[in-house]
Amino acid sequence: MALEQEKRFLIQNMIEQVHLEAFPQAANQILNLLNDENVSIYSLSKVVSHDSYIAATLIRLANSPFYGVKNKVTDLMHAISIIGLESVKRLVLTISARSIFKDYDEFDKLLWEHMIGVATCAQAISFKFNLFNENVSYVAGLLHDIGKTVMYKSKLIRYETVIKQVDSNDNLLSIKLENELYGFNHCDVAKELLGLWNFDNLIVEAIYLHHSDKFVDTDAGKLSAIVNFSDYVVNWLSIGRIKPYRAVPLQDLESFNFLKIRIDNMDDFLQEILARINFSKDIF
Ligand SMILES: [Fe+2]
Ligand SMILES: [Fe+2]
Numbered sequence: 001m002a003l004e005q006e007k008r009f010l011i012q013n014m015i016e017q018v019h020l021e022a023f024p025q026a027a028n029q030i031l032n033l034l035n036d037e038n039v040s041i042y043s044l045s046k047v048v049s050h051d052s053y054i055a056a057t058l059i060r061l062a063n064s065p066f067y068g069v070k071n072k073v074t075d076l077m078h079a080i081s082i083i084g085l086e087s088v089k090r091l092v093l094t095i096s097a098r099s100i101f102k103d104y105d106e107f108d109k110l111l112w113e114h115m116i117g118v119a120t121c122a123q124a125i126s127f128k129f130n131l132f133n134e135n136v137s138y139v140a141g142l143l144h145d146i147g148k149t150v151m152y153k154s155k156l157i158r159y160e161t162v163i164k165q166v167d168s169n170d171n172l173l174s175i176k177l178e179n180e181l182y183g184f185n186h187c188d189v190a191k192e193l194l195g196l197w198n199f200d201n202l203i204v205e206a207i208y209l210h211h212s213d214k215f216v217d218t219d220a221g222k223l224s225a226i227v228n229f230s231d232y233v234v235n236w237l238s239i240g241r242i243k244p245y246r247a248v249p250l251q252d253l254e255s256f257n258f259l260k261i262r263i264d265n266m267d268d269f270l271q272e273i274l275a276r277i278n279f280s281k282d283i284f
Helices: 003-018 025-033 041-049 052-062 076-083 085-098 106-128 134-143 146-154 159-168 174-182 186-196 201-208 219-236 254-259 266-283
Strands: none
Touching (some): 003 146, 025 085, 041 052, 041 085, 085 106, 085 134, 106 134, 106 159, 106 219, 106 266, 134 201, 134 219, 146 159, 146 174, 146 186, 159 174, 174 186, 201 219
């Protein structure tokens, strides 16, 4: 068997073994609507209404003090109109992704915080610097390390050892250690899993490339650079990590320079991103 085929076979076995449920139906339909700016409240509520947990969560959110609504919201269409169409799309995807972390132990908690952080940062910079569709950036950020969840749950090797070693050694990258221990890394696993879940090729490619050290001038290349830079920002802020990772100044990153963004005051920028992430963390 060719090496590449053997690697895929091992990954497919691993995915099968961990019984990650299919990505929820509602989320898949929402993914198709991500780029559609003309979607109506009615059509979105129709998609969401099939999933009672998601519908209930949206109604609960619409009633939260953040939206300051006086009369109790009980109807899904009303809830969507309060939260806003674009936010609802992101919320449904996040609630769906959250369901993957069923056991929710210490590792899940840290990784979930990391993924919410990278999603929020990717969305914020895409919007702020007009880089990419902000919803697509959010999804790519949210799922970029999904391969780690599979590796952790498979128990093939104690994945905790990878995290501990990487967290305590600034010069060690997780993909390098994973390649040594497993023969593949979390980007390979994500590519296989998201392919099985029928994700759009753009998101699959961008996630697969998020640890590149050279970025190509394509949509997937640009999206992978957004995720890569957001990943470093979140690690710099020590979100989902035991200690911050600050071995490389953010301005020196290949992804930062590739994206050609101008940040005059890095401290202000980091404060703004941190505030946004803390807000997202409070919701979920
Ligand atoms: Fe990663
Ligand atoms: Fe990451």
